[in-house]
Amino acid sequence: MKKIGIVMGSDSDLPVLEKAMTTLDKFGVPYEVHVYSAHRTPVEAKEFAQQARANGFGAIIAAAGKAAHLAGAIAANTTLPVIGIPVKSSTLDGLDALLSTVQMPGGIPVATVAIDGAENAALLAIQVLGASDAELAAKLDAARAEAAAKVLEKNKAVEAKYNH
Known part of the structure; x- marks a missing residue:
């Protein structure tokens, strides 16, 4: 590399x-x-x-x-x-x-x-x-997916608290 x-x-x-x-x-x-x-x-x-x-x-x-x-x-x-x-x-x-x-x-x-x-x-x-570098590209894809999952988790918490 x-x-x-x-x-x-x-x-x-x-x-x-x-x-x-x-x-x-x-x-x-x-x-x-x-x-x-x-x-x-x-x-x-x-x-x-x-x-x-x-x-x-x-x-x-x-x-x-x-x-x-x-x-x-x-x-x-x-x-x-x-x-x-x-x-x-x-x-x-x-x-x-x-x-x-x-x-x-x-x-x-x-x-x-x-x-x-x-x-x-x-x-x-x-x-x-x-x-x-396919291995490095896969690591980037995984990091992006992890970041998206964190945002969606926070979204659920905000929605549960504020959306009635």
């Missing part, structure tokens, strides 16, 4: 990314975690992206706050799918990071999830791998 690359612009992003790691662990998907800054370590970020396919990655999750150019810098240097997580910072509640991540120029796509949306980033990365 291919692995997922998780890259953050600063170790202060780690609490957000732990949700992605927990989700990947739940599905048994291997990953590597790195701190590379688009601005402070551009050479290392570029080398990671350029070598990612050869190093066994199937997708890359890139998280950054404020200027949030990391996902774009990674995407500019690989044709692997890149999933950006805009991270909420003390300024602008993460809107700056969201716009920096989602507004990519034509030809350099970055799939972008919600601000601090690490769980969905991991699930999207798992779906990318699951497109060619």
Whole structure:
């Protein structure tokens, strides 16, 4: 199975990314975690992206706050799918990071999830791998069925209490 690359612009992003790691662990998907800054370590970020396919990655999750150019810098240097997580910072509640991540120029796509949306980033990365891995796709189907069952259970409780 291919692995997922998780890259953050600063170790202060780690609490957000732990949700992605927990989700990947739940599905048994291997990953590597790195701190590379688009601005402070551009050479290392570029080398990671350029070598990612050869190093066994199937997708890359890139998280950054404020200027949030990391996902774009990674995407500019690989044709692997890149999933950006805009991270909420003390300024602008993460809107700056969201716009920096989602507004990519034509030809350099970055799939972008919600601000601090690490769980969905991991699930999207798992779906990318699951497109060619039947076992992983089955795990995703089972997780969706389990989530639906929980909602329907809650629906029954609400209906029993409020519908007369």
